[in-house]
Amino acid sequence: MTMVEYPAISAAADRLANASVSRIPCAPVRDLIGRDDIAAAYRVQSRNLSASLASGRTVIGRKVGLTSPAVQRQLGVDQPDFGFLLDDMDCTNDARVDPARLLQPRIEAEIAFVLSTDVSEPLTAAQAPDVVDRILAAFEIVDSRIAHWDISLADTVADNASSGLFVLGDSLPRAVAPELASVTMTMSADGIEVSSGRGVDCLGSPWEALVWLANTSIAYGSPLREGEIVLSGALGPMVPVVAGTTYTASISGIGAVETSFAP
Numbered sequence: 001m002t003m004v005e006y007p008a009i010s011a012a013a014d015r016l017a018n019a020s021v022s023r024i025p026c027a028p029v030r031d032l033i034g035r036d037d038i039a040a041a042y043r044v045q046s047r048n049l050s051a052s053l054a055s056g057r058t059v060i061g062r063k064v065g066l067t068s069p070a071v072q073r074q075l076g077v078d079q080p081d082f083g084f085l086l087d088d089m090d091c092t093n094d095a096r097v098d099p100a101r102l103l104q105p106r107i108e109a110e111i112a113f114v115l116s117t118d119v120s121e122p123l124t125a126a127q128a129p130d131v132v133d134r135i136l137a138a139f140e141i142v143d144s145r146i147a148h149w150d151i152s153l154a155d156t157v158a159d160n161a162s163s164g165l166f167v168l169g170d171s172l173p174r175a176v177a178p179e180l181a182s183v184t185m186t187m188s189a190d191g192i193e194v195s196s197g198r199g200v201d202c203l204g205s206p207w208e209a210l211v212w213l214a215n216t217s218i219a220y221g222s223p224l225r226e227g228e229i230v231l232s233g234a235l236g237p238m239v240p241v242v243a244g245t246t247y248t249a250s251i252s253g254i255g256a257v258e259t260s261f262a263p
Contacts, residue, residue, distance in 0.1 A: 004037055004040035013051075013158075016048060017051065023100075025148070026145055027147065028152065029041075029146070035154050042157055045157060052086060057087060058086065063083050063166070063230070063233075064080055064213045064230070065083065065233065066233070067233025069201060070236060076152075083162070085163065089164070089165045091259065092166075092168045094259075096260045097167075101164075102141065102241070103144065104144050104148075104149060106240050106241060107140070107142070107247055108234035108235075108236070109187045109249035110139070111180060111232050111251065112135070113229070114229055114230075115224055115227060116226065117130075118225050118226050119225075122215050125205070128214075129174055131224075133173070134172065134174060136169060137250075137255045138167065139259055140165075143165075146159060167258075168257065169257025171254075178253030178254065181205035182199055183235075184251070184252045185199075187247060189247050195237050195238070197235035197237070203233065210230060213230060243261050246260040
């Protein structure tokens, strides 16, 4: 159980919220909640999520972060985390994404799921396909309210797992999906390859990422719900977003996803 008192939780949440509103990245929050108190970090995340919901935003899904060894090395962490997807994060139908909505954006290619049922009981890898309706190619445009991405695990958890925006691409029914551990991904920026990876790089398989998220969400009292979108985690290294650039990713057996950023 966390030993961090409410004033520290409140101060950390306010620091991150103020950075989001001011568009000025802030100092890490680990000085307030500690580097290793992940329960406290999720309390910070929950406090700012409640404020978002009170302002009229709605939860439409979840994201798993830090699933790829390459991304873990990039950020100096060693385990996954999760955050919430809100309705205004979905840029699937936007002709161009406005970089001004973000502070320090990076982009990564992922496999996304749309859930076919609530997940209120512990899930196994063998059962995971049974809770999924569709599988999609996706981009997550991650962001950090913390200056210079100077984050520990507690910092990114508190910051809603460094969530930003997302884009959904081609999809197919779960029943005809390929073996997800064996898929390959290539991502290009204006036609130049900038990242690549495999399904196995996402916690061994995107199915395993879904299992981790489902069971962790139950443990934190917020089980996954029918119709929610799940971003299962990066298949390869994330790259900084360059304004005016078009990014395309292809995932074998699933399809492609594309998004462009305004100058």
